[in-house]
Amino acid sequence: MFKDVYLRMKNKFFLCSPVNGCESNSYLGSRIVEFFKRNGWEFVNKSKFAEYIIINSCGAVKSTESQTIKLIEFFLKRYGEGEKKIIVCGCLPRINKNLGKYEGVRIIKNLEEFNELVNSKLDVRGLEVNQFKKGLYHIEEYNLDDHFVIKIASGCMGNCSYCSVKFAIGGLRSKAIKVVLTEFKKGIEQGYDKFYLIGDDCGCYGQDIGTSLVELLKEMFKIKKDIKVSLNYIEPEWLVKLYSGLKKFFIENKIGYVRIPLQSGSDRILELMNRHYKIKDALEAIDEIRGTAIIDTYLIVGFPTEEKEDFMKSVEASKHFDKATFRVYSDRPNTVAAKMFPKVIMKEIKERMVIVMEMMKKAGNIDLNLSGEVMGDTKDGLVV
Numbered sequence: 001m002f003k004d005v006y007l008r009m010k011n012k013f014f015l016c017s018p019v020n021g022c023e024s025n026s027y028l029g030s031r032i033v034e035f036f037k038r039n040g041w042e043f044v045n046k047s048k049f050a051e052y053i054i055i056n057s058c059g060a061v062k063s064t065e066s067q068t069i070k071l072i073e074f075f076l077k078r079y080g081e082g083e084k085k086i087i088v089c090g091c092l093p094r095i096n097k098n099l100g101k102y103e104g105v106r107i108i109k110n111l112e113e114f115n116e117l118v119n120s121k122l123d124v125r126g127l128e129v130n131q132f133k134k135g136l137y138h139i140e141e142y143n144l145d146d147h148f149v150i151k152i153a154s155g156c157m158g159n160c161s162y163c164s165v166k167f168a169i170g171g172l173r174s175k176a177i178k179v180v181l182t183e184f185k186k187g188i189e190q191g192y193d194k195f196y197l198i199g200d201d202c203g204c205y206g207q208d209i210g211t212s213l214v215e216l217l218k219e220m221f222k223i224k225k226d227i228k229v230s231l232n233y234i235e236p237e238w239l240v241k242l243y244s245g246l247k248k249f250f251i252e253n254k255i256g257y258v259r260i261p262l263q264s265g266s267d268r269i270l271e272l273m274n275r276h277y278k279i280k281d282a283l284e285a286i287d288e289i290r291g292t293a294i295i296d297t298y299l300i301v302g303f304p305t306e307e308k309e310d311f312m313k314s315v316e317a318s319k320h321f322d323k324a325t326f327r328v329y330s331d332r333p334n335t336v337a338a339k340m341f342p343k344v345i346m347k348e349i350k351e352r353m354v355i356v357m358e359m360m361k362k363a364g365n366i367d368l369n370l371s372g373e374v375m376g377d378t379k380d381g382l383v384v
Contacts, residue, residue, distance in 0.1 A: 009084070012042045012051035017090070017136070018067035023232045024169070025090060026136040027151055029056045030129045032089070032114065033136075038127075039118045042163065047075065050084065052117070056088035060165050068092050072102055079369035080104075084287045087117070091168035095333060103308070104246050130187060130344055146194055147230065148187030152180050152216065153199035157207060158235065158261075161274045162303065164332035169200050170206045177216055194228045195220070202231045203238025213238070214245035221254065230257040232295075236282040237275065243285045250289035260286065261298040263296045265309035267315030269303050272340065279317060296323035301356075302349040303329045304340035311352050315359060326356055 013036050019025050026205065032054060033043055047053050055071050058064035068088070081104030089108040099107050110116065111338045114124045126195050130149050153174040159166065187195060199205060205213040229249070237245065239260055239336055249255050260282070263272050267279055286295060306329075318324035328349055331338040 002134070003120070007032055009049060009051040011040060012044045012050045013052040013054060015054045015056060016071060017056040017058065018049075018071065020062075020063045020136070022058060022060070024154075024200060025056055025058055027129070027149070027198060028090060028111075029136045030131070030133040031124065031127055033133045035114060035122070035124045035127055036118065038122055039120050047084075048080075050069055050083050052087060053079075054087045054089065057088055057092035059090075059092035059095035059168065059332070060163075061128045061327065062332070065092060065096060065133060065149050072099075072105060075370065081366075085117075089114075094168035094274050095164045116171050128183065130183065144196055144230075146192075147196040148181045148184075148190070148192035148194070149196045149198060150180060150187070150200060151175075151199060153205045156201040157204045157237075158201065158237075159274055160299070161272060161336035162332060162338075164328065164335055165200075167334065172201075172204055174206050174209050174211075174248065177211055177219055180216060181219060181223065184223065188224055188227075192231070193224075193226065194297065196230045196232070198232045201233050201235045203234035203242065212242060212245070213284070214242055217246075217249055217254075221249075227254075228256040229254060230324065231255070231259075233259050233261065235275075236260055236262055237277045239285050240277050240281045247285075247289065248294040251301065253292055253294040257294045257296075259296050259298070260321075262302050262317055262321075263298060263313075264303065264306075264310065265299070265313035265315070266306070269306055269310050273300075273303065273307065274336070278289070279313070283317060284322050289321070294322050296325070297321045299324055299326050300329050301326050301352050302344040303338055304343050306344050308348075308352075311355075315356060318356075326353065328353070 010095070015029055015033060017025055017029060044050050052076050055068060055075075057068040057138075059068070072086065072088060079086075079358060084240055085106060086104065087106045088099060093107045093109045099105070106336065112123070112125055114120070128151065131370070132144065132149060153172060155170045155172045156166065175383050183193065203214055205216060213234075220229065221227070262272060262279075262282060270277070270279070280291060297317060297318065301311065301314070314326075318326070329337075329344070
């Protein structure tokens with residue numbers, strides 16, 4: 001009986017994640033799916049049919065960490081130890097050192113460990129994918145189904161005081177322009193005219209190899225002019241630094257979508273966050289290019305020491321974007337911000353989220369979506 005069940009599960013895998021809005025997580029998930037398929041494994045949409053259950057974790061905020069842990073405990077309770085192999089990958093294993101306490105769970109900190117799991121002759125590190133697997137990624141206001149995806153870099157040059165993901169992704173590692181262009185030409189040959197460049201911060205692309213995002217875009221448009229390029233992240237610092245070169249691409253309607261994560265509208269809070277730009281400079285650039293592309297942002301509510309005045313500056317700053325996502329701050333392990341005081345009490349955070357909801361409702365043309373960590377009867381994410 002057990003043998004028959006095992007044979008039905010053999011070489012089948014199930015993949016899940018606590019997030020659906022992180023390009024890095026979705027790209028990793030897409031690579032894993034492709035890797036297993038190329039090694040003869042079948043992807044199944046129910047865990048009960050799988051030999052391997054893969055949890056593609058996220059440790060960016062407390063809520064996704066908690067949801068990852070709930071998934072681990074759920075599958076252990078449902079299947080016990082030994083019946084199936086439960087695998088945890090993504091950024092959380094490098095952030096939460098306690099994941100190893102779960103017996104029977106394989107914790108993967110380095111991508112190449114997947115090679116061992118299936119005795120693969122194909123090195124997963126050399127496998128690139130150019131589309132997100134269906135269901136792994138979605139931007140509500142912008143359709144990416146017809147885009148050719150190119151990962152241009154990993155890691156970043158920042159050291160934000162609240163960020164634990166940096167412990168997982170490390171410093172900037174850019175692909176050479178010629179390597180990116182090889183993938184770009186592949187997309188053109190396949191008939192694509194829309195391209196989505198992704199990285200943990202596309203803005204600092206090339207700074208480690210003597211080039212820049214502006215130079216990369218120039219080379220892409222030299223090869224083919226009638227294309228649209230979207231970018232998942234340009235940090236405001238790099239928007240400001242590269243603006244004289246980037247502006248041309250926006251004005252000429254070459255850019256379809258970009259996320260510029262402002263994080264706060266208060267210069268005082270930005271300094272505490274260790275983010276190196278002034279709100280005035282960032283918003284001046286954004287105002288000049290708004291209307292040429294869909295531009296969205298992230299803003300943190302309740303960063304340590306944040307006063308009502310700081311928060312209202314963030315609300316005002318959000319009006320410069322086509323979409324803004326407000327998320328509640330949470331202490332992350334080993335970060336500078338976790339040691340900052342005073343913390344903003346939950347009662348005040350809830351009141352601030354209500355203010356955002358009311359102000360955005362009055363705008364009339366802005367959608368409201370709630371997401372994130374549950375706070376009693378409130379959640380920590382508000383998409384406006």
